[in-house]
Amino acid sequence: MLSPLLENLVKALSALPGIGRKTAQRLAIHLVSQKPDVARQLSSALAEAVEQVGKCQQCRNLTEQEICSICNDIKRDETLLCVVESPTDVLAIETAGGYRGRYFVLYGRLSPIDGIGPGQLGLDDLEQIVGNGKIEEVILATNLTVEGEATAHFISDRVKAQGAKVSRIAHGVPTGGELEFIDSQTLGFAIQGRASY
Amino acid sequence: MLSPLLENLVKALSALPGIGRKTAQRLAIHLVSQKPDVARQLSSALAEAVEQVGKCQQCRNLTEQEICSICNDIKRDETLLCVVESPTDVLAIETAGGYRGRYFVLYGRLSPIDGIGPGQLGLDDLEQIVGNGKIEEVILATNLTVEGEATAHFISDRVKAQGAKVSRIAHGVPTGGELEFIDSQTLGFAIQGRASY
Numbered sequence: 001m002l003s004p005l006l007e008n009l010v011k012a013l014s015a016l017p018g019i020g021r022k023t024a025q026r027l028a029i030h031l032v033s034q035k036p037d038v039a040r041q042l043s044s045a046l047a048e049a050v051e052q053v054g055k056c057q058q059c060r061n062l063t064e065q066e067i068c069s070i071c072n073d074i075k076r077d078e079t080l081l082c083v084v085e086s087p088t089d090v091l092a093i094e095t096a097g098g099y100r101g102r103y104f105v106l107y108g109r110l111s112p113i114d115g116i117g118p119g120q121l122g123l124d125d126l127e128q129i130v131g132n133g134k135i136e137e138v139i140l141a142t143n144l145t146v147e148g149e150a151t152a153h154f155i156s157d158r159v160k161a162q163g164a165k166v167s168r169i170a171h172g173v174p175t176g177g178e179l180e181f182i183d184s185q186t187l188g189f190a191i192q193g194r195a196s197y
Numbered sequence: 198m199l200s201p202l203l204e205n206l207v208k209a210l211s212a213l214p215g216i217g218r219k220t221a222q223r224l225a226i227h228l229v230s231q232k233p234d235v236a237r238q239l240s241s242a243l244a245e246a247v248e249q250v251g252k253c254q255q256c257r258n259l260t261e262q263e264i265c266s267i268c269n270d271i272k273r274d275e276t277l278l279c280v281v282e283s284p285t286d287v288l289a290i291e292t293a294g295g296y297r298g299r300y301f302v303l304y305g306r307l308s309p310i311d312g313i314g315p316g317q318l319g320l321d322d323l324e325q326i327v328g329n330g331k332i333e334e335v336i337l338a339t340n341l342t343v344e345g346e347a348t349a350h351f352i353s354d355r356v357k358a359q360g361a362k363v364s365r366i367a368h369g370v371p372t373g374g375e376l377e378f379i380d381s382q383t384l385g386f387a388i389q390g391r392a393s394y
Contacts, residue, residue, distance in 0.1 A: 001291045003260045005246045012242040015235045016224060027213060028246065029284045032259060033304060036247045038212045043243035045209040046228070049202045050236040053229050062229060063200045087226045094198045107230060 006032065058129070060105040060122055062087050070094075070103060077101045079136040081129065083155060085109055085143055093141065101139070104129065109147040110154055121151070123158065130164050137165045144171055203229065255326070257302040257319055259284045267291075267300060274298045276333040278326065280352060282306055282340055290338065298336070301326065306344040307351055318348070320355065327361050334362045341368055 002010060006028055013024035031039040055061070056068035063069070070076060070090075080101025084090055090103050106121040118124070130138060138159050142148035156166045172190035173182055182190075199207060203225055210221035228236040252258070253265035260266070267273060267287075277298025281287055287300050303318040315321070327335060335356050339345035353363045369387035370379055379387075 001288055003250060003262070003265070005242075005250050005261050006259060009242040009246040012235070012239040015232070015239070017227060018220070023215070025288060026285055029259065030214060031243070032246050032250045033252075033284065035212070038209070039243050039247040042209040042212070043240045043247070045202075045206040046236050046240035046243075049206040049225065049229050050233045050240070053200060053202050055230075062203060062226065064202050065200070068200070087230065088223055091198055091222060 002028075055105075059103045060107065060125070061090055061103055075100075078134050080139065081135045081137070082139045082141050083126070083152075084141045085148065085151075089141065106142070106151070109142060109145075109151040111147055118154070118158075123155065126155070127158060127162065130159055130162050135164055137167060140166065140168045144169075199225075252302075256300045257304065257322070258287055258300060272297075275331050277336065278332045278334070279336040279338050280323070280349075281338045282345065282348075286338065303339070303348070306339060306342075306348040308344055315351070315355075320352065323352070324355060324359065327356055327359050332361055334364060337363065337365045341366075 002025070009028040009032070010021070010024045013019055013027050014021050016024075019027070031042075052064045053062050054064070056063045056071055057066050058071040059068060061068045061070065065072075077100050080099075081104055082093065082099060082101055083104045083106065084093070085106050085108060087105055090105060093099050093103075104122075104126050106123075108116050108121060110116060110118070110121065129135065138155075140152040140155060142152045142155075152168055156168075159166050170193060171186070172193055173179065173186065179187065199222070206225040206229070207218070207221045210216055210224050211218050213221075216224070228239075249261045250259050251261070253260045253268055254263050255268040256265060258265045258267065262269075274297050277296075278301055279290065279296060279298055280301045280303065281290070282303050282305060284302055287302060290296050290300075301319075301323050303320075305313050305318060307313060307315070307318065326332065335352075337349040337352060339349045339352075349365055353365075356363050367390060368383070369390055370376065370383065376384065
């Protein structure tokens with residue numbers, strides 16, 4: 001029913017996560033009939049980004065330079081290394097503010113069933129960075145999910161063997177959380193991890 | 198925080214309707230770090246579609262040909278013309294099946310406040326098509342909203358003046374609709390428009 005080029009565009013759009021066939025149709029028709037400029041801009045931004053953006057040679061975060069702006073920033077504390085699952089996590093922590101160390105991006109978590117082992121997560125690079133001796137503390141900021149915990153555990157063992165101090169982000173009740181509605185595991189961790197006040 | 202090219206991509210993605218800054222960030226990072234092929238395909242599909250897809254010279258539906266496949270289909274009834282607000286409506290009616298006539302796409306509805314008058318909706322082209330004399334019935338399938346109704350009314354007056362028969366899609370309770378939960382205006386129309394059974 002759609003013309004071949006539109007059908008092509010709908011297929012490409014529905015390959016995006018969270019965009020189904022109907023939304024893709026609406027987007028495609030909207031872009032082509034109402035917003036050709038937006039479409040052109042998106043097309044060239046995509047092409048440029050995908051060809052030029054790669055991983056930082058130190059922290060593996062996304063950048064079009066060899067070394068990203070965070071690793072290049074001499075004002076950041078090079079004794080602290082925060083290990084996260086994804087570049088979006090770097091963004092979240094930077095937006096929260098307060099952290100002034102460096103990062104290391106895993107791009108995933110250990111998942112033997114999907115064939116994701118230590119090699120895919122760049123753990124050899126991580127060991128090398130820690131082995132350089134400047135890092136005093138490795139903060140494990142993988143997600144608080146089963147896979148994230150397992151990954152943190154695995155990394156912790158390897159990094160501790162190198163003699164670095166390892167910490168894990170705090171597990172507890174989020175801001176605005178009402179105890180009544182918090183799951184009991186989180187509540188258990190919150191009580192266990194209580195701090196003097 | 199994001200590298201300039203990624204920031205650029207995030208801005209282009211958040212120009213899409215229904216995609217906010219956070220979703221755009223997640224999409225951009227996902228595309229660049231995990232799915233470069235999807236990104237390349239989307240980039241070229243967008244560029245191709247926006248350069249080559251235009252309006253059918255007869256019905257104004259989107260097509261990369263001069264005349265779209267529906268207008269070109271000699272098996273379709275050329276005495277019936279269905280007027281819709283958008284190409285997505287053509288798609289919806291075609292998916293529903295049953296209609297074998299032609300279409301005319303307005304790309305919007307009359308909205309003097311936004312500067313959308315009869316000229317923007319191609320009503321002169323519509324009059325010319327009706328004036329050719331082959332059309333026996335014009336079906337007004339604009340949305341059942343205030344603007345859609347006003348547009349239908351306006352077109353009806355102009356087309357009737359040319360001597361063509363005009364009809365409006367039925368207004369009533371949708372399939373699966375429970376009377377208890379239908380708004381009273383719809384229910385009023387459903388009773389007014391009752392058919393013998």
